[in-house]
Amino acid sequence: MADELTPQVPPDQPRIGVDEWVASVEGRRERYRGPVGWARRAWDTAPPAVRLLAFLVPAAIFPLVTTEGNLFRYGLITLVYALLGLGLNVTVGFAGLLDLGYIAFFGFGAYTYGFVASTHTGRHWQAEFAILLAIAVAALVGLIVGFPSRRLVGDYLAIVTLFFGQAFVVFVNNANRIDFPFIGHTDLTGGANGLDNIDPLNVFGWVVNTTKEYYWFTLGAFTLVMILLYFVSESRTGRAWKALREDPLAAEVMSMPVNRLKLMAFVFGAAIAGFAGAIYGSVQTGAFPGDFDVGLLITIYAIVILGGAGSLAGVIVGALIVNGVPELLRDPNQAEWVFYTTLVLLVLVKVRPWQKLVAVVGGTLALGFALVAIANAWFPRWTAGQPGEGKLAHWVSHWMLLPSHPTQIANWAYALTIALILVLTLLRGWARTIVMIPTIYVAAFAWENLLLEQTAGATRFLLLGALLVVLMNARPQGLFGTARVEIV
Amino acid sequence: MAERHLLELSGVDKSFGGLAVLSDLDLHVDEGEIVSVIGPNGAGKTTLFNVITGVYGPDEGEILLDGESIVGLEPHQVTNRGVARTFQTLRLFLNMTVRENVMAVQYGETKATVFESMFRLPRARREEREIRRRAEEKLSFFGQRLVGYRWDQPAYSLSYANRRRLEIARAMATEPRILLLDEPAAGMNPSETHEIAELIGKLREEGKYTILVIEHDMHVVEGISDRVVALDHGVKIAEGSFDDVATDPRVVEAYLGLRRAETK
Numbered sequence A: 001m002a003d004e005l006t007p008q009v010p011p012d013q014p015r016i017g018v019d020e021w022v023a024s025v026e027g028r029r030e031r032y033r034g035p036v037g038w039a040r041r042a043w044d045t046a047p048p049a050v051r052l053l054a055f056l057v058p059a060a061i062f063p064l065v066t067t068e069g070n071l072f073r074y075g076l077i078t079l080v081y082a083l084l085g086l087g088l089n090v091t092v093g094f095a096g097l098l099d100l101g102y103i104a105f106f107g108f109g110a111y112t113y114g115f116v117a118s119t120h121t122g123r124h125w126q127a128e129f130a131i132l133l134a135i136a137v138a139a140l141v142g143l144i145v146g147f148p149s150r151r152l153v154g155d156y157l158a159i160v161t162l163f164f165g166q167a168f169v170v171f172v173n174n175a176n177r178i179d180f181p182f183i184g185h186t187d188l189t190g191g192a193n194g195l196d197n198i199d200p201l202n203v204f205g206w207v208v209n210t211t212k213e214y215y216w217f218t219l220g221a222f223t224l225v226m227i228l229l230y231f232v233s234e235s236r237t238g239r240a241w242k243a244l245r246e247d248p249l250a251a252e253v254m255s256m257p258v259n260r261l262k263l264m265a266f267v268f269g270a271a272i273a274g275f276a277g278a279i280y281g282s283v284q285t286g287a288f289p290g291d292f293d294v295g296l297l298i299t300i301y302a303i304v305i306l307g308g309a310g311s312l313a314g315v316i317v318g319a320l321i322v323n324g325v326p327e328l329l330r331d332p333n334q335a336e337w338v339f340y341t342t343l344v345l346l347v348l349v350k351v352r353p354w355q356k357l358v359a360v361v362g363g364t365l366a367l368g369f370a371l372v373a374i375a376n377a378w379f380p381r382w383t384a385g386q387p388g389e390g391k392l393a394h395w396v397s398h399w400m401l402l403p404s405h406p407t408q409i410a411n412w413a414y415a416l417t418i419a420l421i422l423v424l425t426l427l428r429g430w431a432r433t434i435v436m437i438p439t440i441y442v443a444a445f446a447w448e449n450l451l452l453e454q455t456a457g458a459t460r461f462l463l464l465g466a467l468l469v470v471l472m473n474a475r476p477q478g479l480f481g482t483a484r485v486e487i488v
Numbered sequence B: 001m002a003e004r005h006l007l008e009l010s011g012v013d014k015s016f017g018g019l020a021v022l023s024d025l026d027l028h029v030d031e032g033e034i035v036s037v038i039g040p041n042g043a044g045k046t047t048l049f050n051v052i053t054g055v056y057g058p059d060e061g062e063i064l065l066d067g068e069s070i071v072g073l074e075p076h077q078v079t080n081r082g083v084a085r086t087f088q089t090l091r092l093f094l095n096m097t098v099r100e101n102v103m104a105v106q107y108g109e110t111k112a113t114v115f116e117s118m119f120r121l122p123r124a125r126r127e128e129r130e131i132r133r134r135a136e137e138k139l140s141f142f143g144q145r146l147v148g149y150r151w152d153q154p155a156y157s158l159s160y161a162n163r164r165r166l167e168i169a170r171a172m173a174t175e176p177r178i179l180l181l182d183e184p185a186a187g188m189n190p191s192e193t194h195e196i197a198e199l200i201g202k203l204r205e206e207g208k209y210t211i212l213v214i215e216h217d218m219h220v221v222e223g224i225s226d227r228v229v230a231l232d233h234g235v236k237i238a239e240g241s242f243d244d245v246a247t248d249p250r251v252v253e254a255y256l257g258l259r260r261a262e263t264k
Helices: A019-025 A034-045 A048-065 A068-094 A102-116 A127-149 A154-174 A211-233 A236-246 A248-253 A258-283 A294-307 A312-328 A332-350 A354-378 A391-396 A407-426 A429-449 A451-474 B045-052 B075-081 B098-109 B114-118 B122-140 B148-152 B160-172 B190-205 B218-224 B242-247 B249-256 B259-263
Strands: A178-180 A184-186 B007-016 B019-029 B034-038 B060-065 B083-085 B178-182 B210-214 B227-232 B235-240
Touching: A048 A068, A048 A211, A048 A312, A068 A102, A068 A211, A068 A236, A068 A258, A068 A294, A068 A312, A102 A127, A102 A154, A102 A258, A102 A294, A127 A154, A127 A258, A154 A294, A211 A236, A211 A258, A211 A312, A211 B114, A236 A248, A236 A258, A236 B098, A236 B114, A236 B122, A248 A258, A248 B075, A294 A312, A294 A451, A312 A332, A312 A451, A332 A354, A332 A391, A332 A429, A332 A451, A354 A429, A407 A429, A429 A451, B007 B045, B019 B045, B019 B235, B034 B045, B034 B190, B034 B218, B045 B083, B045 B178, B045 B210, B075 B083, B075 B098, B083 B160, B098 B122, B098 B148, B098 B160, B114 B122, B122 B160, B160 B178, B160 B190, B190 B210, B190 B218, B218 B242, B227 B242, B227 B249, B235 B242, B235 B249, B242 B249
Parallel strands: B034 B210, B034 B227, B083 B178, B178 B210
Antiparallel strands: A178 A184, B007 B019, B007 B060, B227 B235
């Protein structure tokens, strides 16, 4: 009779067998304490309009306080990615369909826009019609691809759509010399050189030209799509998508036409991608086959999964991180800040209890200063290197060995870092805490002496990858995702 | 003209690759009745539900709902005609909230297109209010069990007994004429089992549902059934009142084996 005694508010100590106990024993209930918990509860209980403002206000202030270049790199591109993420969120996040051909719809949007509005083809449609056409073409292609695929589940759908995505790249590479009956030789896509000289957007007479104007336009488009999608997600259709993601058979038996709903989600995602494609084509005044390849697909997937599949707010945060971090890392000075902030946050969050935290922080600092002191006294070559630019690099140089000829030794340190991290995963308790100290130091050493010089190249993606691994480990369901439970 | 049953199966056959799971099954349920299906494991009880709801089509035979054939319809179409079921193995939408679970299944009851929902046009708004009201009404049917703060909790946070109740609430929300309950008391403790038996009675008295129920617990079957149908190897071996069926030698044999075989 335990259940009969269930109180009507969650008790502090749930009774065995009641709902709260069931949820907590298997760690399935998320409980947050401290400031993180407060922020999360505030976010969860805030009305949608307030959440939207929390995004819109900073987004509206951003162009007023930044340079043209930064606005393009951090603002506009992030928005285009986020818009793409919204569409993928419908197919993958809401309906749970693994669509690997998604970027092709983006491409269809860009090429359709370019086809009716560029000097290359000599047509100059108004953007309000051109964009609608781009959306319609992408949606139609989505319907054609989705119709035979709608009965496919999981891996099979992924294979078919991946094939479609690759076929699209081949198609645009070669569609500049198709022989149509009656019409003759036709250039649809400009082939490998792409469609160039695409018109700027010309919406109801407003010619969108500068980065700032593009930013405002895209921000408006994104906000509109997000609001509409929010309404859809809170409607019968949205709930049905989520239901079929959870359990297609139960959804079908519970009055939802699963195949039709899947097709709808597929077409919806495609239409949004087409919209994003039209904007993207005009932003970079061209559409090129290489832009629509698997790399971008993975980026957009990273955005949706990192933000939390099914969450609209997550898409924004995901796009900011996935696009923003590599851009930040281009500049060594900023990269320095990103690296040490991540490192410190990681240690603060992951090392518990406080005794171990003190040991790690104190130990790492002491190790560094001791090594620098020893090197100064007896091995001056080990501190003869030049510190980087900026305040942080200057501080770090008191703590970090900077050899005059670092290349060889830093390579070894890099390999050693990886080895130490692997060792770290095998250790438990205080052994782990102690090994953590040299690990952090060696990692920082490799960073200072090797990776920092290459931040514009491989390092930033390496670091982004590491960041994603850490984030997905900390929250497998994504930053804004709800816990995903498969079995009971 | 013969009396028209609410649900009527005649001569239904179903086999999976040579294994006959249902053979030549006749069954009917009248309006307002509670009919129990019993039988040992593997007797074909759940397959019977799957055939009625359209998850599998029958190989042969006819299934009539209020005189109209529902053979060949998709499961969601069958549900829209007024057949709802629960699952023996609990198939809730675990990552949706309790209320969303009950709201989602009203898809077939509503008509607003995705564009109407997108722009919050009047019909979509009106339906949305109605969906919400109905969901809360169905959940309130379970008294103190599924109310208040629980509505906004994800379904995975519910205890086992409450998940069973939510399954029933979800089936009710499709506004069925006949409810198919697949082992509603499975895995419950004696007091919860007792409560489920009372609930099924209440479903008929207050909810005016016709109920076809698969159940293993003979106390539940005895307490609720107007009529009992016993299956074994896909064949109906007995039908009638609980007392008649429970003492039928073929039923006893199906459950306990032959005395001759036992003594050998």
